[in-house]
Amino acid sequence: MSDYDPAAWTVSANESLFISLAEPTRALTFNPEFTYPIYGEAEQIFGYKDLRINLAFDCESLKPFIGVKFSSKLSEDVKKLDEELLKFLPKDDTLVQDEGKWLDSITEEKFEKPGIVVGTYPGTSKEDEDFVYEIRKFKPSEGGNGLSLHKRMQIFVLLFIEAGSYIEADDPTWDVYVVYKTPKNGGKSSFVGFTTVYSYWKYKGHTEHDEIEDKLQSKYRKKISQFIILPPYQHQGHGKRLYQHLFDEFLKDDTVEEVTIEDPSESFDDLRDRCDLERLDGAKFLTGLSKLPVTTEWLLAEKSKQKMDKRQFERCVEMSLLHALNNKGTSLEVSNLDTKQIRLQIKKRIYLKNRDALEEIPDESERKSKLHDAYERLQEDYIRILEKVKFINKRPLEDDDDTSASKKQK
Numbered sequence: 001m002s003d004y005d006p007a008a009w010t011v012s013a014n015e016s017l018f019i020s021l022a023e024p025t026r027a028l029t030f031n032p033e034f035t036y037p038i039y040g041e042a043e044q045i046f047g048y049k050d051l052r053i054n055l056a057f058d059c060e061s062l063k064p065f066i067g068v069k070f071s072s073k074l075s076e077d078v079k080k081l082d083e084e085l086l087k088f089l090p091k092d093d094t095l096v097q098d099e100g101k102w103l104d105s106i107t108e109e110k111f112e113k114p115g116i117v118v119g120t121y122p123g124t125s126k127e128d129e130d131f132v133y134e135i136r137k138f139k140p141s142e143g144g145n146g147l148s149l150h151k152r153m154q155i156f157v158l159l160f161i162e163a164g165s166y167i168e169a170d171d172p173t174w175d176v177y178v179v180y181k182t183p184k185n186g187g188k189s190s191f192v193g194f195t196t197v198y199s200y201w202k203y204k205g206h207t208e209h210d211e212i213e214d215k216l217q218s219k220y221r222k223k224i225s226q227f228i229i230l231p232p233y234q235h236q237g238h239g240k241r242l243y244q245h246l247f248d249e250f251l252k253d254d255t256v257e258e259v260t261i262e263d264p265s266e267s268f269d270d271l272r273d274r275c276d277l278e279r280l281d282g283a284k285f286l287t288g289l290s291k292l293p294v295t296t297e298w299l300l301a302e303k304s305k306q307k308m309d310k311r312q313f314e315r316c317v318e319m320s321l322l323h324a325l326n327n328k329g330t331s332l333e334v335s336n337l338d339t340k341q342i343r344l345q346i347k348k349r350i351y352l353k354n355r356d357a358l359e360e361i362p363d364e365s366e367r368k369s370k371l372h373d374a375y376e377r378l379q380e381d382y383i384r385i386l387e388k389v390k391f392i393n394k395r396p397l398e399d400d401d402d403t404s405a406s407k408k409q410k
């Protein structure tokens, strides 16, 4: 009987690819979330047994190393796995090594981290005491170490962002921000994550003269395009610190008019919501709002001040009102703040967003019930998000408050 059983020769690509960040005394190893851009839609690899594809990076320079290990190969015609990976890495800058040898040579390269330090923050845990985290900014289009690092790290976009794709590295409108964990004693740093940001020039005028005027004023819309914290560093607040840094920088910069996010994932949406709510709360942004419903004038003026896109700003207003309703001590002077007013506020936005679909429903009560269902689902999601927001003005919930959002969730 032949040894050919297709299932025995098929393995999960996500489970067979091991990414390592090689530090001087240890390697942090983790699996990717996606491999379909590299190994095909099904994320399966055929033709090998006991397969292990090692994709290791120097922890500071991210110089890549590939080493493929397996116990047997079905035939010489099966895909060459290192070559498939190399298509997405800087080919001349990647070492392909025999199994076993690759890890030894990894941590040698001397590398000057690119860009300028635009922010630093301390770690959150005890093990982090001897380190400081630094945020560096550079343009890959300027070449040098920034371009090398960019070319080495961009494979993480394919491996961790669904439908992620490479940016045009020679386009000077791209800025890259990277986070490094740096020992206070000056030793080797470790790469933690990065984000890429695109600047759209905002042209508002209609005539040639307007265009010149606009250019002189140089107003930009920033688009946060790719945002990754590598798995060994996730859930430690680094995403939050990097996002906070971006907003702090853009709020201070008079040339920036608005900040948008390209196609955010669910986990990024949560991060964004919570950071936006904390920032807005710190800025006491609801001051000046005396009555519901929120007027369009107030909304547009405040949204511009906060440099947020309209939908995200409206969501934050709704969540902040819900929070204020359930926390009686908040410094909010809205005279008619109650459940009904907030419900109307939220329903109005949902209605306007889904107007076409809703108006196709001929029966009014069915239309109302669809709208109400959408409102309830959104309110539940808001409560989930709000539970983890650290409001400065937070007060204990009152036990006898029937409108308590957190009670509803229990």
Ligand SMILES: CC(=O)SCCNC(=O)CCNC(=O)[C@H](O)C(C)(C)COP(=O)(O)OP(=O)(O)OC[C@H]1O[C@@H](n2cnc3c(N)ncnc32)[C@H](O)[C@@H]1OP(=O)(O)O
Binding pocket: 124, 160, 161, 224, 225, 226, 227, 228, 229, 230, 233, 234, 235, 236, 237, 238, 239, 240, 241, 261, 262, 263, 264, 265, 267, 268, 270, 271, 388
């Ligand atoms: C525009 C785009 O690119 S969209 C695509 C976004 N990127 C991805 O999806 C790629 C893969 N994922 C990632 O890179 C990261 O998981 C990100 C960017 C989504 C989040 O980054 P993180 O550094 O993990 O975020 P951060 O740690 O600040 O917060 C994440 C969670 O950790 C929790 N957390 C924060 N600090 C700590 C801590 N010290 N201890 C325990 N948990 C913590 C937060 O409360 C949050 O909880 P939640 O997930 O239940 O909401």
